[in-house]
Amino acid sequence: MSSGDSPARKAELTFRSLGAASTVTGSKHLLESDGTRILLDCGLFQGVKNLRELNWAPLAVDPSSIDAVVVTHAHLDHTGYLPRLVRDGFRGPIVSTEATAAVADIILRDSAKLQERDAEFLNERKATKHHPALPLYDSDDAGRALELFVTHPFGHEFRLPGDAVGMFRRAGHILGAATVDLTWQGRRIVFTGDLGRYDDPVMLDPEPVPAADYLVMESTYGDRLHEHADPAEALAQVIDATVDRGGTVVIPAFAVGRAQALLYYLWRLHSAGRLPGIPIYLDSPMAINASDLLGAFPRDHRLPPEVYEDMCAMATYTRDTEESKKITASREPKIVISASGMATGGRILHHLKAFAPDSRNTIIVTGYQVPGTRGRSIAAGEPYVKIHGEWIPVNAHVANLQMLSAHADADELLRWAHGFAIAPKRVFVVHGEPQAADTLRRRLDREFDWQATVPRPNQQFSL
Template sequence: MLTLTSLGGAGTVTGSKHLLTNGDKRILIDCGLFQGLKNLRELNWAPLPVEPSSIDAVVLTHAHLDHSGYLPKLVRDGFRGRIYATAATHDVAELILKDSGHLQEKDAEYANRKGFSKHKPALPLYGIRDAERALEFFSIVSFGKPVQLPGGATLMFRHAGHILGAATADIEWAGRRIAFSGDLGRYDDPMLFDPEPVRQADYIVVESTYGNRTHEPGDTTERLGAVIDRTVQRGGTVVIPAFAVGRAQSLLYHLWRLKTAGRLSNIPIYLDSPMAIDATELLHAHRADHRLPPEICGAICGVATYTRDVEGSKAITANPYPKVVISASGMATGGRVLHHLKTFATDQRNTILFSGYQAPGTRGRAMLQGAREIKIHGQWVPVRAELDDLSMLSAHADANELMRWLSGFQQGPSRVFIVHGEDEASEALRVRIDKELGWDAAVPRQDQVFDL
């Protein structure tokens, strides 16, 4: 009997883990870290409902932390199978997982040194050595080529857009075909390919991050330029919390377009994130995975001053002149951007510009909802800067684009499972699927088991 169980990403946009079980064989699709609300983050410390050693394989759709960030702990707790991913996903995961382990170690050390943690001592969920160990279990899979998984299953990856290396996962097992969307990207993205259609599936597992929303229309480059122009005119700095992989590179593309058009000629642009710098360089290594010609790729990568060392980052914060600062993390949950926010969020001349989805419980969501102070490193920081949201820059398909991808199936599946979304978003997508496609759709609860 083939079953599907969501061990994460059910009723929330984080912690994606979807388990296929056939007899005594288990395949986990994605292995994400819970982020955001405290009650979700605490789930990272709870044991999985199944023993990690009983999982035969992990299929990784892409490398973002909410899909890959639990892998080091899974391996440390006993997983010994293979982790199947595209080549670019492996390379991006190497950056993200090592950075995650490093940051957790640093955050724990900082909390212990400053004494603001409730835990004595504060400990990381995992460290950089755990991340390095997890990377040893990766097996590289090419797009469009079927590969055999343990227990007789077959896997095929197709382009999903979203970020470099991202894929949808088509798994055929026990006479059933299940299509996992992972995270779907935008159509007509200037950098990444459109989400590739999947023509047939008995079951579909689809994300719903923007299941109840459509992205704001308009020219992204122009909107970005307008925000920078008005901030600079009042002598301010634009701080952009950005996901180091995907969003940072998209921002560089639009900044390059502004520079090419003769704008921002005297405005310094800083990419203050070692991981984002490394991820940008991966565009050259994986040219077949994106649309950019080599010469444009090179120009984009050269539009900003790269800051790798801590002293350089501190110098940016101390610089009183107008500038653009791109720094991780994208939801202001950690990383160097927190130090910039402590300085720049307090001044009404500046702008904090968000560039993607902000999960519940994150500082980014709080600020966009009007919070006038945020807690950083145990201290309350007043928020006086202008706040804006460049929602059209999101790397996630919106509700209409999710429906477009679903409409690419040649016949209706037996059922659609709607995951990776807040309750309202998932339910809105379920209603649209029922109304427009006439398909049976369900929104799984955490740990709910479905027979396929």
């Protein structure tokens, strides 16, 4: 280059949120440069009807034009749209950690079966405006999506289309969860995905990131703090009171992460002689499969083999539907852990129909509940929930044990942000309800003097 030439301009790089803007669901964030598109996460919208309907709307960009998807972790609100993306023409790599790919294999196959089952249910009862009702995607779509997964270890650089370079760091939260550190066109963009808790007995701490030009940061609990109480003791108090009434404890639990944490705390109580003779049931094939992965990925969690083997052996696993029905029919005191965690589907619905009307029983809410879900209604104290077309009274006690959450609270989000030695030029606050996102935005401004923005859906920014 001669002395009279000006330096080559960096290629344009843009960012926009296609989901998880002003909501805690449907996470999709798009980076574009010189005709190359990289999607960060590809989640399903859950909760209120107007959000769920977005799953059926055409994506803002043609799926076939997306060159790669990078996945932070396997929860449905971060991966659940992948089979639909593939159905609509996406053929690029889906990049994740090895454990995330293994968990996604469980979650996406289960999600496809639920989609198929829901469509079949609507067609049988002619309870649909569309004839016939069709699933958003099916098991074949899920299988094709899973074939596209390409995995990389934590802490190692990997190449992406358009000469982008990525790296995964541990995010805590669930098995395989990662933050994504992406360098592209001379800019460094970091995506938190969902950050986990510090000093969690099961998951490892979120790892700090030293620097970024731009940060895309979750805000699920951006306006709230978790209670600093011993989760095992809180569980014991609820269980003791319920058993004294002759009741059953029903726990809607996320099959990946929360179910395993609950087993750990119950194992602690059982080992201390606090649960004499109380049957414990893990009634979720998906949660059972996810629990088996603790042994497959021992470096991705804190538990030594003798602990996770003991805690898994402590519970009665019920894969069979008939065995699940026997649990529902029994009125003897017991503890039932079942999916889904927000009571949107699965076997937990049958248990809630059976146990929610009886005031001797207790329903334990163990984490964030998306608005519009049955879990949110139960946590809010609503007297009825609709299950399988029937309004079911909720007379059972409801215990909201937020200290069991796998999400970092507001102070923990800020603790993680303190890990930056070089501050980002700009922060995009996503994956939070409006108040939570804006509260975190203001704290980042006040406490860090960082420029933070809560993006609107599909709002585009030049980086």
